[in-house]
Amino acid sequence: MKKVSNLLLKTSCQLFNVPSERQVFVDALVSPQPFHPAILWTRSRPAEMPFNLVAPLPWQPEFVDRLALDQQPSQHPLHQAGEFYCLDFSSVFVAMPMCQLASPPAVLIDVCAAPGGQTIFAWRSLQPLQLLSNEPMSKRIGALITNLQRAQIKPVFALRSDSNILAEVIPQTAQVVVVNAPCSRQTLLAKGGESPGCFHPVNIAKNATRQKRILANAAQLVAPQGHLVYSTKTYTPDENERVVEWFLAHYPQFQPIVVERLTSYQSSLTNIPSYRLFPQSGLGAGAFTVLLQNTQDGVARKIPATFFEHPSVTLL
Numbered sequence: 450m451k452k453v454s455n456l457l458l459k460t461s462c463q464l465f466n467v468p469s470e471r472q473v474f475v476d477a478l479v480s481p482q483p484f485h486p487a488i489l490w491t492r493s494r495p496a497e498m499p500f501n502l503v504a505p506l507p508w509q510p511e512f513v514d515r516l517a518l519d520q521q522p523s524q525h526p527l528h529q530a531g532e533f534y535c536l537d538f539s540s541v542f543v544a545m546p547m548c549q550l551a552s553p554p555a556v557l558i559d560v561c562a563a564p565g566g567q568t569i570f571a572w573r574s575l576q577p578l579q580l581l582s583n584e585p586m587s588k589r590i591g592a593l594i595t596n597l598q599r600a601q602i603k604p605v606f607a608l609r610s611d612s613n614i615l616a617e618v619i620p621q622t623a624q625v626v627v628v629n630a631p632c633s634r635q636t637l638l639a640k641g642g643e644s645p646g647c648f649h650p651v652n653i654a655k656n657a658t659r660q661k662r663i664l665a666n667a668a669q670l671v672a673p674q675g676h677l678v679y680s681t682k683t684y685t686p687d688e689n690e691r692v693v694e695w696f697l698a699h700y701p702q703f704q705p706i707v708v709e710r711l712t713s714y715q716s717s718l719t720n721i722p723s724y725r726l727f728p729q730s731g732l733g734a735g736a737f738t739v740l741l742q743n744t745q746d747g748v749a750r751k752i753p754a755t756f757f758e759h760p761s762v763t764l765l
């Protein structure tokens with residue numbers, strides 16, 4: 450069992466009013482329990498299921514399975530063959546808003562894409578006509594491309610660009626924009642990992658500032674009537690509800706949209722329809738997600754052909 454830090458206790462007080470709820474949350478972080486592995490089938494399931502499954506949740510997408518705790522899907526030959534992608538169930542949770550959007554969107558942009566889970570979910574659930582998977586960090590783009598290639602996600606353009614460049618070059622072009630933002634990574638603790646400084650106020654403030662910047666740039670990419678999915682895998686309200694409240698105050702053309710399949714996960718920390726998964730649910734280490742719509746009228750702009758000729762853009 451790990452030590453309970455004062456900063457963790459402070460965060461638990463921000464999240465829960467009831468002491469017993471705080472306690473189960475803290476316990477889930479200091480004595481982590483294993484979560485069922487999840488897989489996303491990129492193609493139809495094989496005739497014979499190679500894994501032991503647990504019962505699906507009512508809202509689970511039909512192309513996702515949760516496996517028994519002893520299963521190790523990443524070592525199965527079907528993984529290497531790209532028949533499925535391994536992702537933690539929190540990643541499924543944050544992607545759920547995509548399941549209620551119209552398919553196929555003409556353009557979908559994943560702004561913070563490595564190592565690829567949200568891009569693969571977007572491809573499987575929405576089959577966008579043009580899929581752009583962006584990762585600005587050069588040391589992470591290799592893993593993104595490897596994963597997309599192994600899972601045979603095509604066509605997809607892998608990009609390495611900052612969100613402010615995208616906002617400048619291809620504004621109002623995407624029916625769907627996905628921002629699974631970099632964050633303070635507090636949920637790593639619930640997976641048994643280390644995440645030094647994850648509850649420190651300076652670290653949280655730094656991440657919140659970065660998230661607002663990415664979200665503001667991502668908003669520029671959204672076509673009139675298009676959608677923006679914002680999510681993190683961290684607990685602190687400053688990186689979640691407060692970011693969304695800030696965003697809606699500054700970009701009033703965006704409106705939050707109810708995600709029908711997640712209503713029982715409504716965040717109690719805001720009136721905005723937005724959803725949280727906590728580790729004490731036993732489903733995943735933790736997540737926050739919200740669906741926003743650009744209510745402006747108008748038509749989507751076209752991505753200029755020259756954009757795809759840039760050396761930082763690779764067609765897979």
Ligand SMILES: C[S@@+](CC[C@H](N)C(=O)[O-])C[C@H]1O[C@@H](n2cnc3c(N)ncnc32)[C@H](O)[C@@H]1O
Pocket residue numbers: 540560561562563564565566567568584585586589611612629630631632659663
């Ligand atoms: C939570 S991870 C994304 C996980 C990914 N969506 C998935 O499902 O596999 C956040 C990603 O954002 C990237 N990132 C960091 N700074 C960024 C920035 N300024 N703009 C966009 N993405 C950024 C990180 O390198 C990281 O790959």
